[in-house]
Amino acid sequence: MKSFFTRLNPFDSGETDPLLRAKAELQPFWKKSWFSFLITVLIIGISALVIVYLAFPSKSSSDTVDTVVDAITVLSTKTISVVSYIETKPGLSGSRVSSVATTNGDYFKKCAPAVTCDPNAKYRTYNGSCNNLQNPNWGAAMTPFYRLMDAEFDDGNETLRKQLDGKPLPSARVVGLKLFYLRDIQYLDYEHSEILVPWGQFLTHDVSFYPDDIRGSDTPAHLDHCFDKDKSTLPFECETIITIPSDDPVYSPYNVSLFKFVRSTTSANFSCPLIPRTILNRNTQYIDASHVYGSNLKTADSLRAFENGKLRTWIYENEEYCPKNPDSEFKDGPLGKSNVQFTAGDINVNQNLAIALFQNLFLRFHNVLANELQTINPSWSDERVYQETRRIIGAVMQVITYDHFLPVLLGDEYMKEYKLTGPTVYDPSISSALAQEMTSGAFRAVHNIIPAKFNLIAANYSTVDQVEPSRILLKPDLLVGNFDNMLRGFLETPGRLAQPSYNTLITNVVFKIPNLDGYSGFDLLSYDIQRGRDNGLPPYNKIRQICGLTKAIKFSDLSDLISLEDIETLKTLYSTVHDIDFIVGAILEKPRSGSMVGPTTACVIGDTFYRFKAGDRFFYDIQGQPGSFTLEQIQSLKNISLSNVMCSSSHLDHMQKESFRYVDHKWMSSQKYSCDSYKIDLSQWKE
Numbered sequence: 001m002k003s004f005f006t007r008l009n010p011f012d013s014g015e016t017d018p019l020l021r022a023k024a025e026l027q028p029f030w031k032k033s034w035f036s037f038l039i040t041v042l043i044i045g046i047s048a049l050v051i052v053y054l055a056f057p058s059k060s061s062s063d064t065v066d067t068v069v070d071a072i073t074v075l076s077t078k079t080i081s082v083v084s085y086i087e088t089k090p091g092l093s094g095s096r097v098s099s100v101a102t103t104n105g106d107y108f109k110k111c112a113p114a115v116t117c118d119p120n121a122k123y124r125t126y127n128g129s130c131n132n133l134q135n136p137n138w139g140a141a142m143t144p145f146y147r148l149m150d151a152e153f154d155d156g157n158e159t160l161r162k163q164l165d166g167k168p169l170p171s172a173r174v175v176g177l178k179l180f181y182l183r184d185i186q187y188l189d190y191e192h193s194e195i196l197v198p199w200g201q202f203l204t205h206d207v208s209f210y211p212d213d214i215r216g217s218d219t220p221a222h223l224d225h226c227f228d229k230d231k232s233t234l235p236f237e238c239e240t241i242i243t244i245p246s247d248d249p250v251y252s253p254y255n256v257s258l259f260k261f262v263r264s265t266t267s268a269n270f271s272c273p274l275i276p277r278t279i280l281n282r283n284t285q286y287i288d289a290s291h292v293y294g295s296n297l298k299t300a301d302s303l304r305a306f307e308n309g310k311l312r313t314w315i316y317e318n319e320e321y322c323p324k325n326p327d328s329e330f331k332d333g334p335l336g337k338s339n340v341q342f343t344a345g346d347i348n349v350n351q352n353l354a355i356a357l358f359q360n361l362f363l364r365f366h367n368v369l370a371n372e373l374q375t376i377n378p379s380w381s382d383e384r385v386y387q388e389t390r391r392i393i394g395a396v397m398q399v400i401t402y403d404h405f406l407p408v409l410l411g412d413e414y415m416k417e418y419k420l421t422g423p424t425v426y427d428p429s430i431s432s433a434l435a436q437e438m439t440s441g442a443f444r445a446v447h448n449i450i451p452a453k454f455n456l457i458a459a460n461y462s463t464v465d466q467v468e469p470s471r472i473l474l475k476p477d478l479l480v481g482n483f484d485n486m487l488r489g490f491l492e493t494p495g496r497l498a499q500p501s502y503n504t505l506i507t508n509v510v511f512k513i514p515n516l517d518g519y520s521g522f523d524l525l526s527y528d529i530q531r532g533r534d535n536g537l538p539p540y541n542k543i544r545q546i547c548g549l550t551k552a553i554k555f556s557d558l559s560d561l562i563s564l565e566d567i568e569t570l571k572t573l574y575s576t577v578h579d580i581d582f583i584v585g586a587i588l589e590k591p592r593s594g595s596m597v598g599p600t601t602a603c604v605i606g607d608t609f610y611r612f613k614a615g616d617r618f619f620y621d622i623q624g625q626p627g628s629f630t631l632e633q634i635q636s637l638k639n640i641s642l643s644n645v646m647c648s649s650s651h652l653d654h655m656q657k658e659s660f661r662y663v664d665h666k667w668m669s670s671q672k673y674s675c676d677s678y679k680i681d682l683s684q685w686k687e
């Protein structure tokens, strides 16, 4: 079982803040040290074993293990996180999801621009149009997210969903506090490296971007008028503001009573008013490295060097970085001064140090490959080298995602169930567009593995620095001069175990604002819950159903996937079992053995990645298309892993083959291979 490989590290709680430290002090003794924790688990475990033995003497040994863990859940609901990784065998049908939404075609009928396609084009368009020749706008940038189910708004159009009894949904912050806040111990995952986090976010930024509707203002200041009004008469834009309870352990001492949550921009902002409110995805909805190159021609051109197929760079101490953006809006923002704001194909390049690292990594990788292609094909034009490199990088994104990342996130069984393995057969009836349920729900549940701190690790494996999110959000300055240390930090640090909570720093101090004494109005968990409501996601129980799980009639029916303790807390928050927010259920679901997510979450993620594969005419292993690679080229592409990318684009000299697997350099150094063995072979591209 997974928990066998995991460790609890109470010394790494990441709680540097005095308030949070104080809270940690108040924690029960079993959470404070290894020794007392182990003693507690042992006592509880032995008691549970005795009870289970007496109650179920004839069970087989593997049944007993699961039952014991269940028994521990009941006996000691306070040791919660340990019991959350039990094996579950839900009644999943194994079939893929069929969308039951009625609105998926609306935008295409009413607002989509006319497009003329070249069916013989070898390279993807920048905005993703013309991938599907029958429906050329499918999956293009600036088209809506796909819906698995119809959007749910109280008025059918835009006001937030209410509970079945007509009451408003509970405050997202209260939900976070009651269900997740006290579980902020950092469980480590010694099977997987922390590099899952930057990759997961990097992949997200390839396929998704939908900004807040800030209407020309760069802060949510226009919501100030919401603060003094009575809630029942609040204007529309105030409806999503998140209320903070007066006994909030973190924010109330600072008199912070509201988060200024701004709703997403809709198609109406682009002269296409649709009902219900419809959100456009600014990035191409294919895995095509649009975050490296841009989702339109103008951005793509602005990033090119127009020489030897290369991308523009900013050189610092002989190292390549993404070009600096001199006009960045965040230069003198509320987070302090940043001297480095990068520019890349996706606008979120500077959001945090991890994503900035990966944008820079792939910029370097592009230039490494372009250099190689130009060397072996001296007669190729700049355009040819650039487009061929772009085509290879898009393919590498797919290889790493399907061959390396998804098997870790979903596990082998889900990979098979959702048909994510094996050769791809293109099906033009399938839209690749990213589901709203995925981007505002299921994939965000993976925020639970974001660590409290990022380590910077030097070549001799000493830790140079530990940085918490608030130091690095929208301020990637630290990356400059620390590229290798940063990369090594992710590779050489065990991940945060997937668990039913986000780390404390990401829920409480994501953006530190000095005048709030270190606290600001941002809590990623509350935002994720509220974003689902803003975007009209159906509740958890409904998504369970389209995923082939049984519909819960009463709260206790959730016990197939959610612990009894959590069900009791859910009862205190929601009026009925039908009201629970999707992401809340997604985070609470017990992961299936070998997977990091539970069945409903896996179903939405699995469906998305199936459609990204079968609905993409340029998917790297599809044959018979003008953009198809040769079989030999496909073999070369399949040999490229994230380790090859990192070795060729940094000064790291040794690493494991599977970089998403954690390999401790002290104890398993024989599994760290020299970077000489990760050379990239582009000989199949020689003409």
Ligand code: HEM
Pocket (backbone or CB within 6 Å): 196, 197, 198, 199, 200, 201, 204, 208, 209, 210, 352, 354, 438, 439, 440, 443, 444, 446, 447, 450, 469, 524, 527, 528, 531
């Ligand atoms: C350091 C790591 C990360 C940070 C700081 C971070 C932060 C954020 C923030 C601030 C948002 C926007 C919240 C909103 O206003 O609605 C967001 C959105 C999102 N995140 Fe993360 N995230 C991280 C890693 C990840 C990972 C590992 C995944 C998945 C594997 C992920 C998936 C998503 C998705 C799907 C969205 C919505 C997509 C979009 O905004 O276009 N994130 N994240």
Ligand SMILES: [Ca+2]
Pocket (backbone or CB within 6 Å): 206, 207, 283, 284, 285, 286, 287, 288, 289, 290, 291
């Ligand atoms: Ca894309």
